[in-house]
Amino acid sequence: MHAHFTAWQITNYGAPEVMVPVTRPIPTPQKNEVLIRIHTSAVTRADGMMRAGTPRFARLFLGLRRPRNDLVGTGFSGEVIAVGPDVTRFTLGEAVFGEAGTQFGANASHICHSQEGVILPKPATLPHDQAATLCDGVLTSWNFLHHVAQLRAGERVLILGASGSLGSAAVQIAHDIGADVTGTCSAKNAGMVAALGAAHVVDYTREDALDQAAQFDVIYDTLGVSSYANAKHALTAQGRYVCPVLSLPLVGAMLRTSCFGARKARFSATGLLPPDKLRQMLDAILSSIDAGLLAPVMSRSYPLSDLIDAHRHMEAGHKRGNVVVVTDDS
DSSP states (O other), rough: SEEEEEEESSSSSSSSGEEEEEEEEEEOOTTTEEEEEEEEEEHHHHHHHHHHOOGGGGHHHHHHHHOOSSSSOOEEEEEEEEEEETSOOTTTTTTEEEOGGOOOOSBBBBEEEEEEEEEEEOOOOSSSHHHHHHIIIIIIHHIIIISSOOTTTTTTEEEEEEBHHHHHHHHHHHHHOEEEEEEEEOOOHHHHHHTTTTTTEEEETTOOTTOTTOEEEEEETTTEEEEEEEHHHGEEEEEEEEEESHHHHHHHHHHHHSSSOOOOOOOOOOOOHHHHHHHHHHHHHHHHHHHTSOOOOEEEEEGGGGHHHHHHHHHHSSSBBBEEEEETTO
16 A cells, blocks of 8 residues: 555635645544545546636535535545445445545545445446436435436426536436436537437527426526526426525525525435445436436546646537546546
8 A cells, every 4th residue: 555645636616727736644443434545536617616626606515615525526436445443334345336525635646535425336337427427416416416406307407508417417317217308509410419318409599498488397407508588488387496505696596586486496405315325315316327228428538737727628528428527647
């Protein structure tokens, strides 16, 4: 075992270039912790927002001038290489995946993680790169469609941003639920979105999917590109607008619709749900993957040493599915 591990630190909020590589002593797992050698970790839009400190009110929780937990990355997949004395759920050499949550630090070669946190055994049939992404787009979209929007078979759902990490998972999940799926994306990604299960694909550069009134039971705005105010006319009488990107207008819409009217605006901080609930959802996701009903869509893979380039690609827009970094010595 190396005496030090590699990670990426954020010293100030800003563009990808604010991240700097650092080496730190490999920690010894506490009583209920496991030490994981990370093989692959995800690079997500949420990671980029944390790095940039946006929206600005999020700094009240992350740290006012710089992140209190200054390492980057949330989703990971790797191998247990040490365990604390009270660990019973995992064994040495076991392949696992999970998310660091607000601890951050997954874009690294090693991480210590509580066995009671969001960490599960990785199925042998699931590659590390796909496993590392499950706690971002797939888990968030599973929560939003099954629990927040409570999407049902036969309902019509519009997925804004259908080719990204959250959107590509949402199309598959909604299709499996039995909904009639419309997805928006650029023309180059239309074939992929249709193949994932969208019955209707809208090229957002040519057409506004929100033009038609009272058309959708659920509008899932995966990127926060619209708003409840702009979307409500396209909702049916009992329609739900759901968005994982929290903003002050969304908070206002949630408060208003909780008191008045049948149409609703809803949000959930999926990553902040209790770990046992997240593990339950991940178990259901693994069952869907095993049944061939769901598979993370992969975009690009970078070496961990190229994390800045990976963030640049993630933020450029128009990516297909998920971006990951692979630990250089894996």
